[in-house]
Amino acid sequence: xxxxxxxxxxxxxxxxxxxxxxxxxxxxxxxxxxxxxxxxxxxxxxxxxxxxxxxxxxxxxxxxxxxxxxxxxxxxxxxxxxxxxxxxxxxxxxxxxxxxxxxxxxxxxxxxxxxxxxxxxxxxxxxxxxxxxxxxxxxxxxxxxxxxxxxxxxxxxxxxxxxxxxxxxxxxxxxxxxxxxxxxxxxxxxxxxxxxxxxxxxxxxxxxxxxxxxxxxxxxxxxxxxxxxxxxxxxxxxxxxxxxxxxxxxxxxxxxxxxxxxxxxxx
Amino acid sequence: xxxxxxxxxxxxxxxxxxxxxxxxxxxxxxxxxxxxxxxxxxxxxxxxxxxxxxxxxxxxxxxxxxxxxxxxxxxxxxxxxxxxxxxxxxxxxxxxxxxxxxxxxxxxxxxxxxxxxxxxxxxxxxxxxxxxxxxxxxxxxxxxxxxxxxxxxxxxxxxxxxxxxxxxxxxxxxxxxxxxxxxxxxxxxxxxxxxxxxxxxxxxxxxxxxxxxxxxxxxxxxxxxxxxxxxxxxxxxxxxxxxxxxxxxxxxxx
Numbered sequence: 001x002x003x004x005x006x007x008x009x010x011x012x013x014x015x016x017x018x019x020x021x022x023x024x025x026x027x028x029x030x031x032x033x034x035x036x037x038x039x040x041x042x043x044x045x046x047x048x049x050x051x052x053x054x055x056x057x058x059x060x061x062x063x064x065x066x067x068x069x070x071x072x073x074x075x076x077x078x079x080x081x082x083x084x085x086x087x088x089x090x091x092x093x094x095x096x097x098x099x100x101x102x103x104x105x106x107x108x109x110x111x112x113x114x115x116x117x118x119x120x121x122x123x124x125x126x127x128x129x130x131x132x133x134x135x136x137x138x139x140x141x142x143x144x145x146x147x148x149x150x151x152x153x154x155x156x157x158x159x160x161x162x163x164x165x166x167x168x169x170x171x172x173x174x175x176x177x178x179x180x181x182x183x184x185x186x187x188x189x190x191x192x193x194x195x196x197x198x199x200x201x202x203x204x205x206x207x208x209x210x211x212x213x214x215x216x217x218x219x220x221x222x223x224x225x226x227x228x229x230x231x232x233x234x235x236x237x238x239x240x241x242x243x244x245x246x247x248x249x250x251x252x253x254x255x256x257x258x259x260x261x262x263x264x265x266x267x
Numbered sequence: 268x269x270x271x272x273x274x275x276x277x278x279x280x281x282x283x284x285x286x287x288x289x290x291x292x293x294x295x296x297x298x299x300x301x302x303x304x305x306x307x308x309x310x311x312x313x314x315x316x317x318x319x320x321x322x323x324x325x326x327x328x329x330x331x332x333x334x335x336x337x338x339x340x341x342x343x344x345x346x347x348x349x350x351x352x353x354x355x356x357x358x359x360x361x362x363x364x365x366x367x368x369x370x371x372x373x374x375x376x377x378x379x380x381x382x383x384x385x386x387x388x389x390x391x392x393x394x395x396x397x398x399x400x401x402x403x404x405x406x407x408x409x410x411x412x413x414x415x416x417x418x419x420x421x422x423x424x425x426x427x428x429x430x431x432x433x434x435x436x437x438x439x440x441x442x443x444x445x446x447x448x449x450x451x452x453x454x455x456x457x458x459x460x461x462x463x464x465x466x467x468x469x470x471x472x473x474x475x476x477x478x479x480x481x482x483x484x485x486x487x488x489x490x491x492x493x494x495x496x497x498x499x500x501x502x503x504x505x506x507x508x509x510x511x512x513x514x515x516x517x518x519x520x521x
Binding site: 003040109122124143145147161163164167181182183185187188189193210252254256259260 | 383393406407409411412415441442443445446474475478482506508519
C-alpha cells in the first residue's frame with residue numbers, strides 16, 4: 001500500500017516535472033559534440049559566466065542556463081556585434097579547426113553556461129576583455145591554460161599542468177595531484193593567489209611576490225637565498241625568487257605575483 | 268615613388284601583433300629598400316633585422332653582435348626565417364638543448380654509460396617524434412618547458428638566445444613570455460639580450476610582462492631603458508600599477 005503511494009507520488013512529480021519542462025522551453029538549451037582524445041578545446045569569452053566540469057565521456061556538452069533565442073523579427077537577419085555564428089542554439093559558436101575546437105560567444109548578452117568536457121582534453125580559456133565574468137573549472141586531468149584579466153579564476157580538483165595568468169582576478173587552485181608531465185606556472189599582478197596541494201605532491205617550487213608575502217604550511221626545503229641577489233633586488237624594489245623543493249622535488253611549479261600575497265597550503 | 272606611409276602603418280600593425288606572416292615577410296622586404304626614409308631606417312635598426320642592418324650599415328655588424336657569445340665553432344648565422352616556421356625552428360632548437368641536457372652532457376658520461384646503438388636509434392626516433400609534434404604546434408606547456416630548460420643551459424648559443432628573444436616578444440601566452448624574461452635575465456651579459464629587453468617594452472601590452480621587464484631592467488641598472496620607459500608613459504592605456512612602476516624605475520635609473 002505504502003509502496004503504491006510512493007510510486008504514485010513519484011509519478012505525480014515526474015508529471016509535474018515534465019509539465020514544467022514543456023512550459024519553459026529554452027530554460028536549459030543543450031549542445032553536444034564528440035571530442036577526440038587529447039584535443040585542444042579553446043574557449044574565448046567576453047561576458048558569459050562559465051563553469052566548466054570534466055566528465056569521463058568523450059563529448060563536449062554546452063548547457064545554457066538562461067538562453068534567450070533571438071527575437072522572431074530577427075529571422076533571416078544576422079547580428080552585427082557578434083560575428084561568431086550561433087551554430088549550437090545555445091548562444092555559443094563552436095568551430096573545429098586545425099585540431100582545435102574553438103568555442104566563442106555568439107550573442108550580445110550571454111548568461112550562465114555549464115560546459116562539460118572530457119577530463120583528458122586539453123583546455124584553454126581566455127577572457128578577451130576587461131570586465132568579464134568569473135571562471136570555474138572542475139576536475140580536469142590534462143594541461144589547463146587560463147588567461148584572465150579581471151575574472152576570478154577557481155580551479156578545483158585539477159591535476160595540471162596548469163598555466164594561469166591574471167591581472168586583477170583572484171586565483172584559487174586546488175590540486176588533486178600535481179602532474180609530473182610538465183611545468184605549472186601561475187602569475188598575477190594584483191590578485192591573491194591561493195593554492196592547495198596534496199601533502200605528498202612532489203615539486204620544485206619557484207615563488208616570488210614583489211611587494212606581497214608568501215604564506216605556507218608546506219614542508220619546504222628552501223634551496224637558496226643568496227645575499228647578492230637580495231642586494232640587487234633593492235634597486236628593482238622586488239624580492240628574490242624563493243626556490244624550494246617539496247617531497248624531494250618534481251615538476252616545476254612557479255607562482256609569482258606583483259603586488260599581492262601568495263598562499264600555499266596542504267590540503 | 269613608394270608611399271612610405273603604408274609601410275609605417277604596416278609597421279604599426281606589426282608592433283600591435285596584428286600582421287600575418289605574409290605581411291611580416293613583405294614588411295621585412297620593404298625595410299630593406301635602399302631609398303628608406305631615415306625614420307624607417309631607425310625602425311629597421313631597432314628591429315635588428317639583419318639584412319636591413321647590412322644595407323643601412325649599422326655601426327654594429329652581425330659579427331660584432333655575435334662575438335660576445337664566444338661560441339666554439341659556431342659561425343654567426345643570420346636567420347631569415349619568419350612567422351611560425353621560425354617559431355618551430357626556435358622551439359626545436361630549444362628542445363634539442365633540453366634533450367641534450369636531459370642526457371646529462373655526453374662528455375661527462377663514463378664510457379660504460381655511453382648510449383648503445385639501440386639507445387641512439389631510440390633517441391633519434393624520440394627526437395624526430397618531438398619534431399613531428401612541434402610541426403603540429405607545440406602546446407603552451409611544451410613551450411614553457413623549453414623556456415625553463417633554456418634558462419639554465421650552461422652554454423647558450425646565439426640561436427638559442429634569438430629563440431628566447433623571439434619568444435619574449437611574440438609568444439601568445441603571458442606566462443611563457445614571463446618565463447622568457449626570467450631566462451634572458453640569466454644572459455644579461457650579452458648586449459643583444461639587454462637591447463631586446465628594452466625593445467620588448469614597446470611591444471608588450473600585458474601589465475604582468477611589462478612589470479617583469481621593468482623590474483628586470485631596473486635590477487640591471489640599464490640606463491638605456493629610460494627613453495623607452497618615458498615613451499611608455501605617453502600611452503594612455505598603460506595600467507596604473509605599471510605607470511607607477513615606470514615612474515619609480517625612471518627615478519632609480521637616471
